Amino acid sequence: MTPGFSPPRLAVTILSWLLPRGNRGEVIIGDLHEVYLEKCSSREGILGPDLWYWVQVPRVGIPFLIRRMTRRRLYRTLSESSEGPVVDPTGDNLMSDIWNDVRFAIRSFHRNPGLTFSATLILGIGIGSISLIFSILNTAVLRPLPFEESEELVWVWGSSERTPQNSVSFPDLVDFREGTDAFESLGGFLVFSQTQFLTGRDEAEQVRANRVTANLFSTLRVSPEVGRSFLPQEEEAGAEPVAILSHGLWMRRFAGDPDVVGSVISLEDQPVEVVGVMPAWFDFPAGSDLWLPIPPGEGYTQVRGNNNVSVLGRLREGVSMEQAQAQMDVVSGNIAAAYPDVSAGWSARLVTLHERFFGDAREMLLILMGIVSLVPLVACANVASLFLARAATRSTEIASRLAVGASRSRLVRQLLTESFVIALGGGVVGLALAYGGGRAFRSFAPAAVPRLETLGVDGAVMAFTLLVAFLMVPLFGVLPAFRGTDVRISDALKVGGGRGMSQRRTGVRNLLVVAQVALSLMLLMASGLLVRSYGNLLRQDLGFEPEGLLYARVALPNFKYEAFPEVQTDWDEFFRVLGDWPGAPSVAAVDRPPLTGYGPTNDVWAAERPPSSAVDRVDATRRFISEGYFDVMRIPLLSGRAFQITDGQTSEEDPPVVINEALVREFFPGEDPLGKVLVFDYDIIRNLEIVGVVADVKEGDPGSAAEPTFYLPARWRPRLNLNVFIRTQGDPMDLATALRQAVQAADPDIPIPTIQTMEGRLATSLFQPRFRSVLVSLLALVAMVLSAIGLYGILACFVRSRTHEIGIRLALGADPSSTTGLVMKRGMILVGSGILVGMGGSIVGARAIQSWLFGVGAMDPLTFSGVSIFLTVVALSACLIPTLRALRVDPVEVLKAE
């Protein structure tokens, strides 16, 4: 038996509802449970056990349901034919009435397939749009973390006014452990993963190693699938080096050989013993190929203020977040008091681990869901309108049924059942749309959304869709059901009766059109603002020119290349070879490329104004660059000079520095910084002479504000890993293959993990705003088309009901344009009211997306007026056909009919 697995709970619930009560049903559920477990353990079949179980729900359940229903109907038929009172032994004939209603509904859909089809489709679009967002939300945010008792896991931010969410230093972690008892354990890992070379067995491979505390895995309550976790003594000085492999690396490099545990592999040419392999699902910190203990000593664990450790902990049972936070406040207060030069103004803040990883995505998706929920509302208003129109044409049928003795409540129920069936159909269409939309989303979304690979339609999405579908019934079904059965029998049954709509019913339909126009305007507004923001982001001055730039990450394996100074010769040779290519492209390099995020940072200050305490220190982003960097990137040099080959020649001397405008604003406002000295805390205090000022570059995402940044010559501290930029005239990707070949020819051991155009990189970093504006615009258009159809419908009806009147007017010599004016005026009143209401709604709603806007205000008058005009034009064209029809009314025909 396989413990731990159980069939989808929702499926079991549905099934037990369909099956007979008591033991007879339970037995079947038990049988299915057994097969389910067998499928789980044998992994047979291409379909997962969960899907198999879902398939069994209708397969097993529906026959039972039908049998139950037909048996009751049979019984009723028999007892009705006999004398005496009708007694149904099952005690409910509601069920069979509903069954009757459903069958009747399906028959009436057959009579009117066009209406059924459009209503189902419109509802489906409404439901599908919100289900899609829900499925993303469900995958990315709502599902718990995959760790045992994951709600006990918390994340520790080091927090100061300037950087509210920072990592902490190792000595802080030690103090947290000693000063609190709220945690079962506190573990951590180094912020930056290390790229290391795995050699031996096959060719060299670059792997991502994460340094973790020995207790990190036990804090998460995850054990290796083979071997063991790290031991406490393995993070102490002098311990033998050990490693734990990821499942992926184990399969890829060691073919899943369990004997690898206990064997010695070669990392960076050092022997390291493998002690375990983590399970396949475990990927934390994300992208790890292997894990190593945090090495004691060095800069890693000794220096307070070297904030390179991410800390997470597991709360002791029964301890609340508030209690733990209170303890952390005491400890961090003590730390800040004891080390004012590095920790003043600093504190530790707890958030749940879930919040840490999914908080941002949750906020974005909830807002998106709020916007998208307008679409089902438009759909409801639209379908309600359709149903009202149909109720008018059905009034004869309804009246006949009332006349032969049907009660009104019975008829209302009949109409509501029809709405339910349509809603169910809409739910199915919506589910299909959510599924298709999800697949499309998955194929073009980058890593912007967590856990995207598991996106799909599961029980929760189905339940949500069903819920939305049923919640829509009161919105679109109730009104038509009550209005539709409110007929005066004598009027409706008269020949030609039901030609005119009652004034009241038109009033309701007018309101529905106003609602649709208003909701569409709100959606269009949101879309307009998002599209403008996206456009602004695209036009945003990045500080460099991404067009024509090829970007490649090149890593010299350090088991072959000396760190420095010799490696500089290799780089010089590399650049010389590239520069000799046809077209003589210009080449430069940097340790971290733009658009990847600010940092790593160092404390800097102006020599003439040393800081009095840690609060006054400024974290500035540090970049190592080759000489031609500003030239190749086309970063404007504002004053002074760029680096030359003579800068930073010896590692002992302090090199010159180039700073950006943001740094000038921070330290030298209104002054000429050239020739002044920037102090830089890098192992020891360095005094750097400022030789140049460059424009701000977006190191983070394009919408972020520029942060203080300073540039040092790469020659001063030659790097093994560089990001190489090549500027070309043509398509940069043309050079990609040549670049790969050149590197391979020089040394096959040099990997190029990344090669792409800088424009491609820009597109990736703009994914979220692009996704939001595309999605909202698409839905806004759908909503607008729906409301245009709704408007068309009501005006067409208006013209039809007034044909008689218009004919007589024309016969009496009225100007045809006066009749068109009549129709147009009516249409415009509806559109105008809708726009007014919608504007009110937008003013309230725009605040929600304030944080997504870039370079445009939430009340942007241009967007407001543009969107209103656009909507008015579309609405006017929807009025056009009914207006023309009114013009074509032939007075002779009308009077003949009289």
Next chain:
Amino acid sequence: MGKETYLGELEQMMLMAILQLKAEAYGLNIQRELKERGDRQVSPGALYATLDRLEGKGVVTSRFADPAPGRGGKPRRYLTVTPEGLEALQKARSAWHRLEEGLDGIMGA
């Protein structure tokens, strides 16, 4: 039994499967037995419907037993063929054999 009990082909197969399985005759195993020995794939819906029908005819009785752990705590329904069932089955089989007599040349050995 006042009336003659008539058994359909699937019903006969199912009775034989129950007899084969002896003490292990419950829903799933019967389905498996039919597939493995009888080369007959039965949908769950048909399986449970037929079992109910057989019980209604009085040819099998069922007993609910031991809510087992590997079944989400749900009971098993064990089936036993009644003497009436055995008799009806024998009748059906002998009718079968009588009709088959002399048809060896056509039906194959």
